[in-house]
Amino acid sequence: MSTTTDPVRSPDPSTSPPRTEIVRVSVPERSFGSELRAIKIVWRRELIRYRSDRMRMATTLVQPLLFLFVLGSGLQRLSSAGTHGVDLKTFIYPGILAISVLFTAMFSAASIVWDREFGFLREMMVAPIRRSSIVIGKCLGGATVAATQGVIVICLAGVVHVPYNAVMIIEIFILQLLLAFSITAFGIMIAVRIKQMQSFMGVMQMIVTPMFFISGALFPASGLPGWLTVLNRLDPLTYAVDPMRRIVFSHLTISAAARRALDPGVTWWGWRVPTVLEAGVVVALGLVMLAVAIWEFSATD
Amino acid sequence: MSLTDSNGATAAAISVRDLVKTFGEVRAVRGVNFEVATGEVFGFLGPNGAGKTTTINMLCTLAKPTSGAASVAGHDVVTERDGVRRNIGLVFQDPTLDGYLTAEQNLRLHAELYGVQSDLVKPRMQQVMEMVGLWDRKDSVVGTFSGGMRRRLEIARGLMHSPRVLFLDEPTIGLDPQTRRSIWDYIRELKEREEITIFMTTHYMDEAEWCDRIAIMDHGEIVALDSPETLKGGVGMDRVTIHTDDNDAAIAALERQFGIEAKTSEGAVSFGVPAGEEFVPRLFAEFGLPIRSVSISRPTLDDVFMSYTGSSIRDAEEDQSKHRNRVMMQMMSGGRR
Numbered sequence: 362m363s364t365t366t367d368p369v370r371s372p373d374p375s376t377s378p379p380r381t382e383i384v385r386v387s388v389p390e391r392s393f394g395s396e397l398r399a400i401k402i403v404w405r406r407e408l409i410r411y412r413s414d415r416m417r418m419a420t421t422l423v424q425p426l427l428f429l430f431v432l433g434s435g436l437q438r439l440s441s442a443g444t445h446g447v448d449l450k451t452f453i454y455p456g457i458l459a460i461s462v463l464f465t466a467m468f469s470a471a472s473i474v475w476d477r478e479f480g481f482l483r484e485m486m487v488a489p490i491r492r493s494s495i496v497i498g499k500c501l502g503g504a505t506v507a508a509t510q511g512v513i514v515i516c517l518a519g520v521v522h523v524p525y526n527a528v529m530i531i532e533i534f535i536l537q538l539l540l541a542f543s544i545t546a547f548g549i550m551i552a553v554r555i556k557q558m559q560s561f562m563g564v565m566q567m568i569v570t571p572m573f574f575i576s577g578a579l580f581p582a583s584g585l586p587g588w589l590t591v592l593n594r595l596d597p598l599t600y601a602v603d604p605m606r607r608i609v610f611s612h613l614t615i616s617a618a619a620r621r622a623l624d625p626g627v628t629w630w631g632w633r634v635p636t637v638l639e640a641g642v643v644v645a646l647g648l649v650m651l652a653v654a655i656w657e658f659s660a661t662d
Numbered sequence: 663m664s665l666t667d668s669n670g671a672t673a674a675a676i677s678v679r680d681l682v683k684t685f686g687e688v689r690a691v692r693g694v695n696f697e698v699a700t701g702e703v704f705g706f707l708g709p710n711g712a713g714k715t716t717t718i719n720m721l722c723t724l725a726k727p728t729s730g731a732a733s734v735a736g737h738d739v740v741t742e743r744d745g746v747r748r749n750i751g752l753v754f755q756d757p758t759l760d761g762y763l764t765a766e767q768n769l770r771l772h773a774e775l776y777g778v779q780s781d782l783v784k785p786r787m788q789q790v791m792e793m794v795g796l797w798d799r800k801d802s803v804v805g806t807f808s809g810g811m812r813r814r815l816e817i818a819r820g821l822m823h824s825p826r827v828l829f830l831d832e833p834t835i836g837l838d839p840q841t842r843r844s845i846w847d848y849i850r851e852l853k854e855r856e857e858i859t860i861f862m863t864t865h866y867m868d869e870a871e872w873c874d875r876i877a878i879m880d881h882g883e884i885v886a887l888d889s890p891e892t893l894k895g896g897v898g899m900d901r902v903t904i905h906t907d908d909n910d911a912a913i914a915a916l917e918r919q920f921g922i923e924a925k926t927s928e929g930a931v932s933f934g935v936p937a938g939e940e941f942v943p944r945l946f947a948e949f950g951l952p953i954r955s956v957s958i959s960r961p962t963l964d965d966v967f968m969s970y971t972g973s974s975i976r977d978a979e980e981d982q983s984k985h986r987n988r989v990m991m992q993m994m995s996g997g998r999r
Binding site for chain 2: 384482
């Protein structure tokens, strides 16, 4: 039993490779610079993953484009009286600019669940870096990916009768970047607590769909029933959709009546919230959620 | 303790005192003590669920000890986590590679996470990948690798930053004999070439033989700790295993006729005697019950394990899995906590 040849034993020195000088490296003390480097590495990995995943690029665009072209074209005849001659697709377009970012950012946040399931998260957790660097890197990576995806939707402006104006494009891109950051932070805050991909997808559906429907991406946020008005003002996405619509509509030549009907703006007790404040709400929420995510992630074993 | 001597003499690579870890009611590790010298290959042997992985997790700062203290490479695992992390390499039981990246990208990422000087990344990478025989596959996506290749790549990655202590948690589990053998070749080569301490867990007895010293762990406690030879010598008996039609009757007869205490293990009756080959003729001559087969073996680590824990490692694992199933059933019937 124990005296026969042991498959593990093979002490044959002649097969050992020739000796060479050992390359010895050392790991430096942790510093602010090393944390920045770690953030960059985590961020870059997200981008590498995104680049190699063409399917994801396509699939996250399907839903927004369905809403834009199918819903937009299909409901056109029903709604033409209410839109004062403006194409329904043009009206929905700003909403689509926001939700394409929403979907992609949530998907990016899923990568932390993915990494946990496939073990890679552990590799990062035992490295001599702060947990917060991992979360910040993930968040910036997801934001970059989502904003990139948003650019594809920006490119569709001409198809829905929106002029390509440099200032408009830059303003929208900045808004998308901020929104992408906040949504990714939100997604990561949830993802940190969830161990399985399937549960995350479920939770995500449960949160993302109402957020999208209530936000006013598909309808003007004025003259709604009271309960819906309250929900709409509480929905963070509202504060991204509204400024996007305002920016897009400021570059359209339409009647004053159409403008009043379609771009009424978001009001707090009758006061129209300015664009800068709306963007501020998005960023502030993002930072709060990022802080919660970091706190949660650092507390896990 | 050797750690406290300040003149830089060979300090212990790992030093553990009264380490305890509890998860709620479950006491996974119940106060273990040991030291591992620099350059040693130290093995943790025990069935699944004995607390080996929990101990490793505490040593590599992934879990906080409930009480007690431990230091690795001269750094405390609780108060100097970064110091520990910079000096250890880890190969986990479960894969932790990024399957979407190439082998080279995985190692590069690791080197950057650890802040390895950029001009040394390439030569070091070539060295560790050549050691595990994967240099020619560096541009392949890890998702296309077999289980054995991945484990080898993980070992290479764990060595990228020249750690002083390398932790291997079941490095050969689930691998075929050839791959297991080659992984042991790497470990031995590593030990010769680099000044490194290796701490590993295993539940393969034949692998434990390769360690300089082994600690046998059972139910969260270290029940024996010494070199494999000393441990086997301590048992001092040959193990005789007989297959009979009625094991209980055979055990009773052995007790009555020879005063031998026998146990059933894996469906056979087994017992220890000082000189097996002299005892067997006596057994056939005097034993009344029919014996279908008999085998004698020199003391192995299995016997060592058995003499300290009272069961073979496989039986211990069955018990563990039964226990696990029971816990699972309770959890499912009682709802999740």
